[in-house]
Amino acid sequence: MSTHETTQTNSTNVPEVTDPxxxxxxxxxxxxxxxxxxxxxxxxxxxxxxxxxxxIVGESxxxxxxxxxxxxxxxxxxxxxxxxxxxxPGDGSAIDVLGLEKEELRQLRWEDISMVFQGAMxxxxxxxxxxxxxxxxxxxxxxxxxxxxERARELLADLYLEPERxxxxxxxxxxGGMQQRALIALSVVLEPNVLVMDEPTAALDLLMxxxxxxxxxDLKEKYDLTxxxxxxxxxxxxxxxxxxxxxxAFELVEIGTSDEILNDAAHPYTRSLLxxxxxxxxxxxxxxxxxGAAPDPVNVPTGCSYHPRCPLSDEECVAEDPAFRPTFxxxxxxxxxxxxxxxxxxxxxxxxxxxxxxxxx
Amino acid sequence: xxxxxxxxxxxxxxxFTVASLTFVLIRVMPGGPAQQMVADMRQRQxxxxxxQLNVMAAQRIGVDLNRPIHEAYxxxxxxxxxxxLGQSIQYHPETVADIIARxxxxxxxxxxxxxxxxxxxxxxxxxxxxxxEGSKFDVGSSIIAIFLSSVPYYVAxxxxxxxxxxxxxxxxxxxxxxKGVDPGFTLEFIGGALYHVIxxxxxxxxxxxxxxxxxxxxxxxxxxxxxxxxxAKLRGLADRRIALRYVGRNAIxxxxxxxxxQVGFMFGASIILEEIFSYRGIGYYxxxxxxxxxxxxxxxxFLVITVCVVIAVLVADMTYGKLDPRVEAGGKDESY
Numbered sequence: 001m002s003t004h005e006t007t008q009t010n011s012t013n014v015p016e017v018t019d020p021x022x023x024x025x026x027x028x029x030x031x032x033x034x035x036x037x038x039x040x041x042x043x044x045x046x047x048x049x050x051x052x053x054x055x056i057v058g059e060s061x062x063x064x065x066x067x068x069x070x071x072x073x074x075x076x077x078x079x080x081x082x083x084x085x086x087x088x089p090g091d092g093s094a095i096d097v098l099g100l101e102k103e104e105l106r107q108l109r110w111e112d113i114s115m116v117f118q119g120a121m122x123x124x125x126x127x128x129x130x131x132x133x134x135x136x137x138x139x140x141x142x143x144x145x146x147x148x149x150e151r152a153r154e155l156l157a158d159l160y161l162e163p164e165r166x167x168x169x170x171x172x173x174x175x176g177g178m179q180q181r182a183l184i185a186l187s188v189v190l191e192p193n194v195l196v197m198d199e200p201t202a203a204l205d206l207l208m209x210x211x212x213x214x215x216x217x218d219l220k221e222k223y224d225l226t227x228x229x230x231x232x233x234x235x236x237x238x239x240x241x242x243x244x245x246x247x248x249a250f251e252l253v254e255i256g257t258s259d260e261i262l263n264d265a266a267h268p269y270t271r272s273l274l275x276x277x278x279x280x281x282x283x284x285x286x287x288x289x290x291x292g293a294a295p296d297p298v299n300v301p302t303g304c305s306y307h308p309r310c311p312l313s314d315e316e317c318v319a320e321d322p323a324f325r326p327t328f329x330x331x332x333x334x335x336x337x338x339x340x341x342x343x344x345x346x347x348x349x350x351x352x353x354x355x356x357x358x359x360x361x
Numbered sequence: 362x363x364x365x366x367x368x369x370x371x372x373x374x375x376x377f378t379v380a381s382l383t384f385v386l387i388r389v390m391p392g393g394p395a396q397q398m399v400a401d402m403r404q405r406q407x408x409x410x411x412x413q414l415n416v417m418a419a420q421r422i423g424v425d426l427n428r429p430i431h432e433a434y435x436x437x438x439x440x441x442x443x444x445x446l447g448q449s450i451q452y453h454p455e456t457v458a459d460i461i462a463r464x465x466x467x468x469x470x471x472x473x474x475x476x477x478x479x480x481x482x483x484x485x486x487x488x489x490x491x492x493x494e495g496s497k498f499d500v501g502s503s504i505i506a507i508f509l510s511s512v513p514y515y516v517a518x519x520x521x522x523x524x525x526x527x528x529x530x531x532x533x534x535x536x537x538x539x540k541g542v543d544p545g546f547t548l549e550f551i552g553g554a555l556y557h558v559i560x561x562x563x564x565x566x567x568x569x570x571x572x573x574x575x576x577x578x579x580x581x582x583x584x585x586x587x588x589x590x591x592x593a594k595l596r597g598l599a600d601r602r603i604a605l606r607y608v609g610r611n612a613i614x615x616x617x618x619x620x621x622x623q624v625g626f627m628f629g630a631s632i633i634l635e636e637i638f639s640y641r642g643i644g645y646y647x648x649x650x651x652x653x654x655x656x657x658x659x660x661x662x663f664l665v666i667t668v669c670v671v672i673a674v675l676v677a678d679m680t681y682g683k684l685d686p687r688v689e690a691g692g693k694d695e696s697y
Contacts, residue, residue, distance in 0.1 A: 074595055106597040115595060122588040127610050127686060133596075140597045170686045186596075 015255055015324070015333045017049040020088060021194060021226050022071060022113075024048075027083035029066045029075050036298040040079070041066040042250040048194070050090065053220065053227040055241030055258070057234050059273070061294060063250035064230045065118070068198040071228065072109050073098050087112065089193065111141055114192035118199035120180040124171035130182050131167030134189055141190055148189060155185040158222065159215050177208040181215065188223060196228045201236070209233075213240050234277055238262055243331075246270045249295045249305035255324075256332030266327045266339035268310045271346040286349045304336070311345050312338040368678055372671045379667045383660045384437050398450065446661035451653045457661035460646055465665065467537055468635070468642030472627045474558055475565035480620065482570040484613060487577025488604075491612075494582055503578070506571030514630055518564035518637045525560065532560050535639035561638045565627060576619065580612035587611075614685050621677035625670035 029041035041063045048054050058064045066075065075081045085097040089112065100108060109115075117123050124133060131149075138148035153163035159181040166174065166182055174182065180200060188195060197216075201209040217240060220227055231237045238244065244261040246254040246269065254267040265271045272290045292309040295301055304322050307313035316337055324333045336342065398418040402409070409417075440447070446457035486506075490499045526534045538544070539553040584590065585608060593603050631644030639645070643662050650658035682688045 072595065074591075076591070109595050110597055117588055117592060119588055123592045125589050125593065125607050125611070127614065128606065136598055136602065137596045140599065140602075172687050 015047065015326075015331055017047045017052075019050045020047040020086075021050040021090070022048040022088070022228075023084070023086040024067075024070070025084040025086075027067065027070045027081070027085065029063075029070060029079050029081050031079050033298065038297040039300065040250055040297050041070060041081075042300070043083075044070075044247075044250075044252050046245060046252060046255065048226060048228060049243075050088075050193075051224065051226055052242045053229060053240055055237035055244045056228065056230045056247060057232065057237060057244055057273075058247030059232055059294060061297075062247045064232075064247055065198050066250075067247070068115065068196050068228065068230050071097075071194070071196050072113050072115055073100070073105060074109070074115070087194075107141065110137065110187070110192060111190045112192055113194040113196065114187040114190065115196045115198065116184055116187045116200045118202045120183040120200070121171070121176055121203065123183050124179065126171055128170070129167070130169055130171060130174070130186075133186055134167065137186065137189060143190060151191075152185060152189050155188060155219075156182065158219060159185055161185075177204055177212070180204060180208070180212060184212075184216070184219070188219065188225065191223065192225070194226045194228065196230070198230045199232070200229075201231070201233070209236060216240065234273065246273070249300055250297060251305065252324075252335070253306065254332075254334045254336075256327075256329075256334075260327075260329065260332040264328060264332070264343070266332065266334040266342055267306075267336045268312050268338075268342045268346055269306050270334075271342055271348070275346070275349050288349060312336075312341055314338075365679065368675060372675045375671050376664070376668055380438065380441055380664060381434070383663060384434055386660075441664075446664070447657040449650075449655055449658045451650065451655040451658065457658050460658060461643060461661055461665050464641055464643045464646050467640065468628070468631050468644060470554070471558055471561050471565075471631070471635075471640065471642060472624065474555075475562040475569070475627065476620070476624065478562065478566045479569045479573055479623070482566065483573025484577050484616070486570070487574040488581050488609065488612070490574065490578040491581030491585060491608075492604075494578075494585075499578075503575065506574045508571075509567055510569075510571035510575070512568050514564045514568040515633045515637055517568050518561065518634055521560050521564055521567075522637065533557050537641055557640075561634055561640055564634060564637075565630070569623065573616065573620075576616055577612060580615055581608055584608050584611045614681075617681060617684060618677045621673045624673040628666045628669045628673075 024047070025045045027041055027044045028039065031038040031040065044063075044067055046054075056064050056067060066079075069075045070081055070083075071085060073081065073085065081098065083098070087095040087097050087108070089095065095108065097105075097108065097113075124130065131152075134149060134152045135145060138145050149167075152167070156163040156166055161178060161181055166178065171179060180203075184200070201212055204212065213236065216227065216229075219225065227240075229237055229241060234244075238258050238261075241258050244256065244258050245252055246261065246267065248267075248269045254261065254265065254270050256264075256266075261270065262274070265274055269290075272288070275288045276290055278287060290309060295305055295308075301308055301318075302321075303319050304310070304313070304317040307317040310317065322335045322337045324335050325339075326333050327339055399411070399414045402414050402417060403411075406414075444458065446461070448454060448456050449460060452460060486502060490502050493499050521532075522534060526532045533539070533556065537554060537557055538550060539557070542550050542553050544550055590603065590607055593607055598607075628644075631642055632647050633644070634640070635642045635645035636648040643665060646658060647662035647666070649655070650662060
């Protein structure tokens with residue numbers, strides 16, 4: 001697919017962080033299909049700071065879940081993952097995640113980098129008690145079972161569940177929110193350093209989403225976790241995340257602190273996305289949909305993949321894919337030639353006092 | 362608990378209905394065994410009055426033709442409740458219960474051997490097909506499974522007899538055990554019985570395993586695509602554990618019911634199969650009784666087959682809740 005040859009430039013410039021726990025370079029995932037190569041992650045490079053909460057935001061089918069899977073080298077078959085993922089446990093060593101042997105990878109997963117999937121309801125074996133899942137996980141990683149189960153009980157209690165009752169239940173005997181919390185406990189029972197969460201609140205009601213976010217914040221503090229939180233729900237994650245990364249068409253288009261993204265979004269897509277987000281304070285008529293549709297992964301537009309939908313696009317956008325460039329600050333970077341004009345052309349339809357309040361906390 | 366009583370009650374009601382229908386059959390059908398027997402005996406013993414002949418026929422069949430139908434019906438049902446199925450006409454003076462007692466174990470023998478192999482072949486091959494989904498093995502096995510499932514078991518039986526017994530003389534043509542061997546716990550008898558059961562059992566196995574293999578394949582493919590399999594792999598569980606505790610268990614569970622229903626089907630199928638192989642099981646005697654208008658024996662064997670089917674379905678219902686934790690709660694409070 002010749003359209004992808006020009007997209008290499010994206011990776012040259014990456015916002016630096018001081019103490020990265022994970023460095024992703026040129027991560028690419030593609031599927032061979034009958035109608036062509038489907039590139040569902042296209043040269044994504046990002047650093048994840050130790051102890052931060054990084055929110056990765058994008059619409060459905062923008063490659064968010066692929067990025068999450070890539071962090072654990074867990075892209076589903078027959079997807080092919082290339083690029084570089086470096087994990088730094090904090091003792092000065094660096095582990096090349098994609099170059100690990102099978103057994104090393106098996107240990108890295110869950111012990112160092114763990115993951116919570118979307119749909120907790122389908123993440124448990126329906127014919128096995130929840131406690132069995134904890135035990136077999138500890139056993140598979142040669143952890144001390146008694147000690148591990150003690151930790152499991154504490155974790156469940158931290159998540160406001162009754163440990164004994166939950167461990168002795170079958171998955172179907174728990175509510176969706178309880179299963180989700182039990183799954184979070186299961187994912188940190190081996191005391192990982194990084195927890196990747198792929199839409200962990202997708203199937204839950206709003207109240208449960210909020211309470212899980214609060215619990216996650218406590219859990220992160222107590223167990224010293226780095227959280228990568230993947231969601232399509234921008235306002236939800238904005239409260240929890242230190243930094244936000246926005247994905248469009250299988251690429252990162254903007255990254256910055258939550259504050260910077262919410263108040264000074266520089267990429268036209270991010271600004272339109274914020275304008276399209278439902279908000280209780282804004283009347284429905286103020287919501288603006290983004291015209292057009294997200295591109296097909298087999299046939300992504302040349303140059304900037306957002307150019308067919310972008311009011312700022314010109315010949316340059318069609319011809320060349322913009323690299324990341326710093327905006328108002330060094331930490332806030334955007335892949336757009338015309339970011340300076342975006343605020344003027346796409347004004348926010350409401351002020352965002354809500355976001356300011358939260359960030360001031 | 363209520364649910365168990367209700368299910369057993371339903372089973373008893375089914376058996377009761379079948380018994381009643383069988384009774385109505387014998388009384389209402391023209392040219393039934395009673396009239397036929399009265400006519401037979403009148404020819405042989407013309408001196409007896411119709412009254413006496415009716416009494417004699419009634420004694421042999423267990424039905425008094427002169428009594429009103431409702432009284433006779435109550436009598437018959439009381440006899441049935443007492444375990445009496447009447448006397449066989451053809452094998453007089455043997456009782457129907459005796460004939461069933463000595464033939465039923467043989468049918469059960471054929472069925473257990475068949476089911477064992479159907480289960481092993483079906484589940485095993487189905488699971489392998491699912492793991493190698495899309496491979497040549499999968500495609501080939503699927504085609505063979507579909508083809509063999511569409512062959513009726515009695516056709517397979519006839520072909521097996523013709524090729525393996527008649528042409529190649531590898532297996533006995535008929536019978537349950539070698540002639541001249543006394544039944545008992547001897548190696549000779551058990552070996553002979555196993556040798557004789559191979560062809561009848563093979564007719565079932567060859568035509569039935571495919572359905573189970575395809576079912577197992579479908580279930581396994583579905584389970585393999587579930588999120589919890591992916592999560593289990595990421596959690597670093599051993600492949601063996603995932604194959605048995607995750608894929609195997611969740612894929613086999615839905616097969617349990619169809620497996621037990623197969624037991625019921627095999628009882629019905631034994632009628633023709635045992636006739637083909639002259640295998641004196643319960644199906645053989647039922648066919649025999651139809652041939653000879655031996656209505657008491659026919660009723661008896663029919664009832665026994667009904668009872669077996671009802672029990673098989675009942676067992677399927679009741680054990681499923683024990684096997685699948687998700688159904689247990691449904692069993693307690695009416696999920697259907």
